[in-house]
Amino acid sequence: MALSLSRRMVTCALLAGSFMSLSSIANAFELAEQGKLTVAFTGDMPGSGWQDGKLVGYDGEIMQRIADKLGLKIQPALMEWSGTIASVQSGRVxxxxxxxxxxxxxxxxxxxxxxxxxxxxxxxxxxxTSWDKLADLEGKKIGTITGxxxxxxxxxxxxxxxxxxxxSDAAVRDLIAGRIDAVIGDPxxxxxxxxxxxxxNMHFLAFTxxxxxxxxxxGLGQVxxxxxxxxxxxxxxxxxxxxDMWKTCEMKEIGARYGLSSDVWFKPVGQNFRAGVDRRADYKLPSCAAGG
Structure with missing residues (x-):
């Protein structure tokens, strides 16, 4: 009886400590709404969406996991791309x-x-058509997204x-209707x-x-x-x-559910623009190629 009671007391103490730890993390930041992580997203799949009270899509699922680990509830803020950055700057999200x-x-x-x-x-x-060079765009009607x-x-x-x-939907509709010749959007x-x-009857060709x-x-893009x-x-x-998610290749595991399974998405090939800018001069980009 005493041993059982002692175990219960230890368990309760551990749970209380865990709760207090998450609670203190949740209250440590200057958030738009305390205890919640307000997230601006566009709803363009496979990047982001909202389903059954959770963020989905590749970007969304990773963000949901981050929020869960920080003990923060996601507050969704669906908006057009042109408003997302301004919303972050103003503190609305x-x-x-x-x-x-x-x-x-x-x-x-x-x-x-x-x-x-x-x-x-x-x-x-x-x-x-098989356009894959900047020169192929000369004289063409091209659509892209504001911002x-x-x-x-x-x-x-x-x-x-x-x-x-x-x-993106509006640009693609005009492409299908023949009002523009091509779209440069999120790959x-x-x-x-x-x-x-x-x-x-469309296809996507990366710039060579x-x-x-x-x-x-x-150049090399980083999302x-x-x-x-x-x-x-x-x-x-x-x-x-x-x-941690890069180390375990969890990034690639999530990506596979949304059509991002090849190494091109997870292995940085090209110039590392961040080193010496918003990261240290010796900064290395994370990677998860075939085999981990």
Whole structure:
């Protein structure tokens, strides 16, 4: 009886300590709503969605796991891409996601997480064409999304006629209708949409260029989360969880559920732009290639 009571007391003490630990973490940050992690997301799959009270999609599922481990409840804030970064800056939301690529410019206005996967930009187009170079875009009508980091680079391509859209869906609809010739969008979102709709007769080809004059269009892309700069301590806690997920290759396990299974998404091939910018000069990008 005494032994049983002692065990119960120890168990209760451990549970209380665990609860207090999570509670103290949840209250340690300057959040839009205390005890909750308010997340701005676009709802573009396979990156993000909301189902049965949880974030889903590749970006979303990882964020949900991070929130769970920090003892924070997700408060969803669905919005168009053009509003996500401004919402983070103003403090209306705590973090934004939506296959956002790392750029040096964004480090000036937000604090950015470790990468959750990598990508190469490319061209969504009719299966009758095989454009995979910047020169292929010259003189073409091209659609992309308002606020994407590479918009200034697209504007500098000779005779390119650029149309900006608030959503990927709107851009793709115009492509299918023949009002534009191609779409430059989020590679995971575009690839997922094409896979789900084979009747579109579209395909996606990554840029084969590697031009220093067009680093955002042709360089190595890193998908990250963006947080308000006052919450850099929260970003560091998130980064520690992300680092553990890379070590166990959990990133790739989650990716496989959303069509991101090849090494290109999880093995950084190309210049590491972050070293010496928002990371130490000797910073190495995380990796999880075949075999772990």
């Amino acid at each position: 705590d973090v934004m996601l939506g296959t956002m690529g790392w750029t040096e410019k964004r480090t000036k206005i937000m604090t950015l997480s470790e990468p959750i996967h990598y990508f190469k930009n490319g061209i969504m187009q009719s299966s009758k 994407f980091s590479f918009v200034p680079e697209l504007k500098s391509i000779k005779d390119l006629q650029l149309s900006l859209y608030d959503t 995971p979102v575009i690839s997922y949409a094409i896979k789900q709709n084979p009747d579109w 260029d590697n031009s220093p004059d067009f680093p955002l269009l042709t 990250v989360y963006g947080l308000n700069q006052k919450n850099d301590d929260l970003r560091q806690k998130m980064d520690a969880i992300i680092a």
